[in-house]
Amino acid sequence: xxxxxxxxxxxxxxxxxxxxxxxxxxxxxxxxxxxxxxxxxxxxxxxxxxxxxxxxxxxxxxxxxxxxxxxxxxxxxxxxxxxxxxxxxxxxxxxxxxxxxxxxxxxxxxxxxxxxxxxxxxxxxxxxxxxxxxxxxxxx
Numbered sequence: 001x002x003x004x005x006x007x008x009x010x011x012x013x014x015x016x017x018x019x020x021x022x023x024x025x026x027x028x029x030x031x032x033x034x035x036x037x038x039x040x041x042x043x044x045x046x047x048x049x050x051x052x053x054x055x056x057x058x059x060x061x062x063x064x065x066x067x068x069x070x071x072x073x074x075x076x077x078x079x080x081x082x083x084x085x086x087x088x089x090x091x092x093x094x095x096x097x098x099x100x101x102x103x104x105x106x107x108x109x110x111x112x113x114x115x116x117x118x119x120x121x122x123x124x125x126x127x128x129x130x131x132x133x134x135x136x137x138x139x140x
Contacts, residue, residue, distance in 0.1 A: 011132050013061055014074075018128035025121035032114035055085035073127050 028035045042048060062078025 015132035022125040025118040028118040
């Protein structure tokens with residue numbers, strides 16, 4: 001019942017998510033060293049497990065999109081996000097040990113990690129924009 005009530009707002013959720021992801025990616029491209037330091041602080045935070053819950057809740061609506069090639073891509077993106085959530089929730093120490101082993105990397109290596117993340121975010125936001133644009137136009 002709740003899902004049927006939220007269906008009219010789905011395109012706006014997808015569009016908002018695309019905007020947030022794209023802004024995050026642009027920020028990562030402009031300030032890669034600063035973003036890496038934020039990553040380090042966040043992973044060491046006791047609230048890092050909340051990111052896993054946010055991934056599960058925020059990615060679930062993406063798994064409801066089917067029927068087209070772009071919808072299938074969104075389904076895959078949603079499944080990756082949703083399935084990453086429990087891993088972060090139950091194994092935050094794995095992320096911490098991975099980042100601690102990365103501290104030995106040079107500054108350029110940190111930047112390449114951030115740029116790679118930004119490239120994936122731009123690709124995901126492009127798919128989300130394409131899908132939300134089509135859905136929003138269909139509403140009018």
